[in-house]
Amino acid sequence: MSETIGLRERKKRDRRRQIEDVAVELFEQQGFDATTIEQIAAAAEIAPRTFFSYFETKDDVVIADYADRLGRILEELDQRPADEPTWRALRAAFAAVASDYATEVDRLARRFGIMATTPSVQARSLQLQAGWEHTLAAHLATRMGAAASDPTPRLLAATAVAVMRASLQHWLTAPQAVELPTLVQDAFDRLGAGLAR
Amino acid sequence: MSETIGLRERKKRDRRRQIEDVAVELFEQQGFDATTIEQIAAAAEIAPRTFFSYFETKDDVVIADYADRLGRILEELDQRPADEPTWRALRAAFAAVASDYATEVDRLARRFGIMATTPSVQARSLQLQAGWEHTLAAHLATRMGAAASDPTPRLLAATAVAVMRASLQHWLTAPQAVELPTLVQDAFDRLGAGLAR
DNA sequence: TTGCAAGATTGCAGTGGCTGCAATTATGGT
DNA sequence: ACCATAATTGCAGCCACTGCAATCTTGCAA
Numbered sequence: 001m002s003e004t005i006g007l008r009e010r011k012k013r014d015r016r017r018q019i020e021d022v023a024v025e026l027f028e029q030q031g032f033d034a035t036t037i038e039q040i041a042a043a044a045e046i047a048p049r050t051f052f053s054y055f056e057t058k059d060d061v062v063i064a065d066y067a068d069r070l071g072r073i074l075e076e077l078d079q080r081p082a083d084e085p086t087w088r089a090l091r092a093a094f095a096a097v098a099s100d101y102a103t104e105v106d107r108l109a110r111r112f113g114i115m116a117t118t119p120s121v122q123a124r125s126l127q128l129q130a131g132w133e134h135t136l137a138a139h140l141a142t143r144m145g146a147a148a149s150d151p152t153p154r155l156l157a158a159t160a161v162a163v164m165r166a167s168l169q170h171w172l173t174a175p176q177a178v179e180l181p182t183l184v185q186d187a188f189d190r191l192g193a194g195l196a197r
Numbered sequence: 198m199s200e201t202i203g204l205r206e207r208k209k210r211d212r213r214r215q216i217e218d219v220a221v222e223l224f225e226q227q228g229f230d231a232t233t234i235e236q237i238a239a240a241a242e243i244a245p246r247t248f249f250s251y252f253e254t255k256d257d258v259v260i261a262d263y264a265d266r267l268g269r270i271l272e273e274l275d276q277r278p279a280d281e282p283t284w285r286a287l288r289a290a291f292a293a294v295a296s297d298y299a300t301e302v303d304r305l306a307r308r309f310g311i312m313a314t315t316p317s318v319q320a321r322s323l324q325l326q327a328g329w330e331h332t333l334a335a336h337l338a339t340r341m342g343a344a345a346s347d348p349t350p351r352l353l354a355a356t357a358v359a360v361m362r363a364s365l366q367h368w369l370t371a372p373q374a375v376e377l378p379t380l381v382q383d384a385f386d387r388l389g390a391g392l393a394r
Numbered sequence: 395t396t397g398c399a400a401g402a403t404t405g406c407a408g409t410g411g412c413t414g415c416a417a418t419t420a421t422g423g424t
Numbered sequence: 425a426c427c428a429t430a431a432t433t434g435c436a437g438c439c440a441c442t443g444c445a446a447t448c449t450t451g452c453a454a
Contacts, residue, residue: 037440048404050404151364169351177346194391196282196284243433244432255411
């Protein structure tokens with residue numbers, strides 16, 4: 001009487017996923033801007049109005065699953081020993097997420113393609129990442145017991161997210177001889193050791 | 198007969214600036230979303246349609262001047278000796294821009310306030326920064342003579358921009374005992390020396 | 395199995411950002 | 425004083441997105 005997370009919710013999630021797939025398909029065929037909500041709704045067999053009870057924005061369809069990643073990062077972070085140096089803990093947390101990413105290259109690549117060619121989607125994605133950064137900074141501030149006047153948590157959070165984004169981008173666009181987790185870890189190591197070297 | 202950069206252009210720039218001021222004023226009074234193009238146009242004494250010959254988007258009014266900063270960074274970067282270590286050159290370039298910022302706190306603070314409370318504007322701003330990052334990375338790749346498979350330029354560009362953004366944000370929100378250029382330089386130094394220290 | 399409250403879907407009317415187009419007006423420079 | 429060029433504008437229209445209220449579904453408790 002507790003294990004089940006509600007049948008209704010599961011249905012909703014499935015539906016959401018289905019709309020997502022249909023929409024992405026259309027976006028790839030005719031382009032993001034050329035695809036209307038009406039078309040997506042028709043293809044997903046729902047009323048246009050209903051679309052907005054699943055997604056706040058047309059942009060969100062492409063980025064939807066991005067939202068959960070932050071939770072994953074914080075989770076990993078909390079599992080690290082409290083006395084571990086912050087940067088090392090961050091490295092571990094982000095490496096874990098990188099592994100997640102690596103298992104769904106295809107899915108990611110499709111979204112990324114749309115994102116890269118659609119300004120509004122790209123903007124929205126960056127905005128989400130900024131949200132991560134903010135939350136992460138707060139989290140780090142607590143972990144480190146830093147004062148509000150200390151720029152360190154913000155700096156670390158911003159850097160970590162930037163590293164992740166740059167690595168992901170490089171991995172998805174450049175001829176990828178290297179695995180993502182490796183790429184991420186190397187980047188963290190380089191920053192750990194100092195960029196002036 | 199050459200020095201003048203066209204009288205027409207100067208007029209246009211002035212007008213643009215004026216619309217900007219009027220609009221920001223309205224945004225602060227009634228909020229960004231509650232302000233319509235129609236209202237801005239009325240206040241600036243132009244036709245609504247004309248607004249869009251000055252700005253592509255309502256968002257752009259708030260961020261307009263952001264666009265030029267990148268040029269400044271690249272400019273500063275080009276003035277650094279070619280054999281100077283990349284990270285040090287970046288430090289100098291961004292420090293210069295930080296000085297620019299510092300001279301217009303008030304102007305910046307107003308825009309920043311609107312940006313912070315208006316998702317779409319924030320998103321647009323981040324998108325611009327992503328553009329910087331891209332251009333900067335390409336610039337660095339050339340400067341360093343790096344291969345396309347080398348993630349370094351991207352990493353450095355992403356990190357530098359992140360540092361700048363984090364510093365600016367901290368400077369504008371936290372009780373500012375420290376000057377922005379100092380903040381930026383310190384951050385660059387910390388990354389230069391290594392975050393693992 | 396059944397009844398119903400809670401939730402999901404939908405239609406409708408409307409707002410407002412943004413665009414293409416074509417007509418009109420203003421103006422810098424010759 | 426003239427004119428090519430550029431700026432301004434009105435109009436019609438597209439589409440993302442919203443509030444509201446009505447209708448339909450359905451999980452679940454009795």
